[in-house]
Amino acid sequence: MLLSGALAGLVMMATVIGYKGYAELGLGAGAGFTGIAVALLGRGNPFGIVLAALLFGTVDQAGLAINAFVPREAMSVLKATVIVLVAAANQQQLREALLRRPRPEAA
Amino acid sequence: VSALFTLTTLAEALGIAVPYAAAAVGGIWSEKSGVINIGLEGVLLTSAFSSVAAAHASGSAVVGLLAGVASGALVSVGHALVVERARVDAVLSGIALNFFAYAATRLALRGLYESSSNSPSIDAFRIGPGGAGGGALLARVVLDPVFLLALAAAAVTPWIFARTRFGLRVRAAGDNPEAARAAGVDVLRTRVLALVVSGAIAALGGVHLAFDQHRFESGMSNGRGFIALAAVVVSGWRADRALAACLAFGTLKAVEIALQDRAHGGLSYLFGLLPYVATLVVLAFAAGRSAAPRGLGKHADG
Numbered sequence: 261m262l263l264s265g266a267l268a269g270l271v272m273m274a275t276v277i278g279y280k281g282y283a284e285l286g287l288g289a290g291a292g293f294t295g296i297a298v299a300l301l302g303r304g305n306p307f308g309i310v311l312a313a314l315l316f317g318t319v320d321q322a323g324l325a326i327n328a329f330v331p332r333e334a335m336s337v338l339k340a341t342v343i344v345l346v347a348a349a350n351q352q353q354l355r356e357a358l359l360r361r362p363r364p365e366a367a
Numbered sequence: 368v369s370a371l372f373t374l375t376t377l378a379e380a381l382g383i384a385v386p387y388a389a390a391a392v393g394g395i396w397s398e399k400s401g402v403i404n405i406g407l408e409g410v411l412l413t414s415a416f417s418s419v420a421a422a423h424a425s426g427s428a429v430v431g432l433l434a435g436v437a438s439g440a441l442v443s444v445g446h447a448l449v450v451e452r453a454r455v456d457a458v459l460s461g462i463a464l465n466f467f468a469y470a471a472t473r474l475a476l477r478g479l480y481e482s483s484s485n486s487p488s489i490d491a492f493r494i495g496p497g498g499a500g501g502g503a504l505l506a507r508v509v510l511d512p513v514f515l516l517a518l519a520a521a522a523v524t525p526w527i528f529a530r531t532r533f534g535l536r537v538r539a540a541g542d543n544p545e546a547a548r549a550a551g552v553d554v555l556r557t558r559v560l561a562l563v564v565s566g567a568i569a570a571l572g573g574v575h576l577a578f579d580q581h582r583f584e585s586g587m588s589n590g591r592g593f594i595a596l597a598a599v600v601v602s603g604w605r606a607d608r609a610l611a612a613c614l615a616f617g618t619l620k621a622v623e624i625a626l627q628d629r630a631h632g633g634l635s636y637l638f639g640l641l642p643y644v645a646t647l648v649v650l651a652f653a654a655g656r657s658a659a660p661r662g663l664g665k666h667a668d669g
Contacts (some may be wrong), residue, residue: 293462300459337472343463348453
């Protein structure tokens with residue numbers, strides 16, 4: 261737990277000192293919550309977590325990029341949908357892999 | 368000190384407690400059936416918005432209430448299906464539900480009312496005496512149909528779990544889904560039905576929140592769903608105790624408001640922390656004795 265807190269603190273410090281240069285109210289903007297979603301989507305596997313974080317970052321950035329044409333909220337709705345769909349697909353793949361294991365001929 | 372405990376404070380405490388208590392009882396329904404639910408926040412927001420939208424469109428608070436309850440049940444069933452059918456991690460689904468509700472209500476606010484912060488004001492239920500006195504305020508809070516419905520839901524919940532066939536099935540699905548399935552209980556169906564009830568009850572909290580303000584504000588649930596979750600854990604998954612916890616929380620909040628009126632500057636922010644610090648302390652002591660349903664988060668077929 262100590263390491264966990266230290267690591268999360270380190271990241272936010274990097275944001276405050278290196279990027280913003282100041283602290284503001286609600287700076288984390290839900291990054292902590294998204295972090296839980298990232299960890300679950302990556303299934304505790306560091307490589308998977310990097311992929312999941314990249315997915316979230318891409319959707320966020322894409323939302324900013326097309327902000328002129330589509331309201332930001334629409335992208336947030338899309339984000340929530342993407343989380344669920346990716347997680348469901350992920351789960352489906354995992355189950356198919358488990359089913360395949362005992363009978364290698366059934367590919 | 369005696370000035371703090373007036374009829375006005377009591378009325379405020381009861382009113383403040385309703386959204387927390389309704390969400391907590393809804394959370395108990397969900398978790399008793401074995402479905403982890405951190406999406407209560409999303410249910411509160413969705414139902415608050417749809418109750419206002421329906422009341423605004425129809426001009427009737429009853430229609431608003433019905434729409435709010437229906438929408439709460441709907442998103443709650445969505446959570447159940449995503450978790451039980453698609454096997455998505457329940458915490459992940461709950462986070463996604465909260466995200467979705469926050470963004471979708473904002474999107475709808477913009478689409479329907481061309482505002483990014485709040486809806487136009489609506490007429491809520493207006494029952495009880497007028498006037499600004501503490502007694503009149505208390506009467507208005509207590510006679511409010513949403514308050515009465517939430518109270519009734521909290522009161523019958525322990526009875527349903529203890530005495531009815533459906534309640535027994537819900538508890539079986541939550542305590543030991545494999546055994547329930549072996550005994551012929553359709554675990555998926557039971558959990559979906561429990562989530563309908565859960566969403567409908569939690570939605571009463573959202574409707575109360577919106578009707579109390581006479582409008583919807585973006586993000587107006589403001590963490591109440593999570594405090595309700597804390598109440599569920601503190602209560603040991605029992606509706607009567609969760610109700611007591613939420614009343615205690617509401618009282619702290621009301622006292623905080625009364626104190627804030629008298630305090631100046633930094634001190635009033637300190638009072639603002641009071642209910643949350645109390646929640647943390649109580650949680651820290653309650654966490655030791657775990658009374659969680661044993662099959663919480665488990666699927667019937669592994």
